[in-house]
Amino acid sequence: MEELKVKISVKILPSNYSCDGQDISPEIDVGGVNTKISKSIAIIVNDPDAPGSEGFIHWIAWNMELVQIIPEKVPKTLVVTSPLKAIQGKNSFGKIGYNGPCPPRGQTHRYFFKVYGLDTELTLAPGATKEQLVRAMEGHIVQYGETYVTYGR
16 A cells, blocks of 8 residues: 655645634645546544544545645535545435544644555545445555644644
8 A cells, every 4th residue: 555645735734624613624735646547635624632432523535636735624415526526425424425523622633644556436425424435445555644623622
């Protein structure tokens, strides 16, 4: 599996990307996408510091077109056509698309942005769950990278 270089320009997420601000998705730099082996990108954003064994899912998306930069403010719709193409699923808030950090007051959590280069586009229905996405990706992950940011209230 080849490495993807995943980068967000800050380590402490500004509030406009959280429930305390505009709650928009941040810009994510995805360096090194190998267009010879990757046909689409998938992303899972998870807070492992939240209660529960799986943590808390803030965003899942797949069939993203191959881009160097996932732009900020990806619309919260099942099917995204602009500023890039993608399909989105249900997060732990029970909503579609990105919903940012919202840890309890007095706590700082880590938010992992896991980006996958897949050798295909997935035949997964919009609105799917993280578990469904993980199953659909099995055997198709050819590139992987991750980064994390923190946010506290």
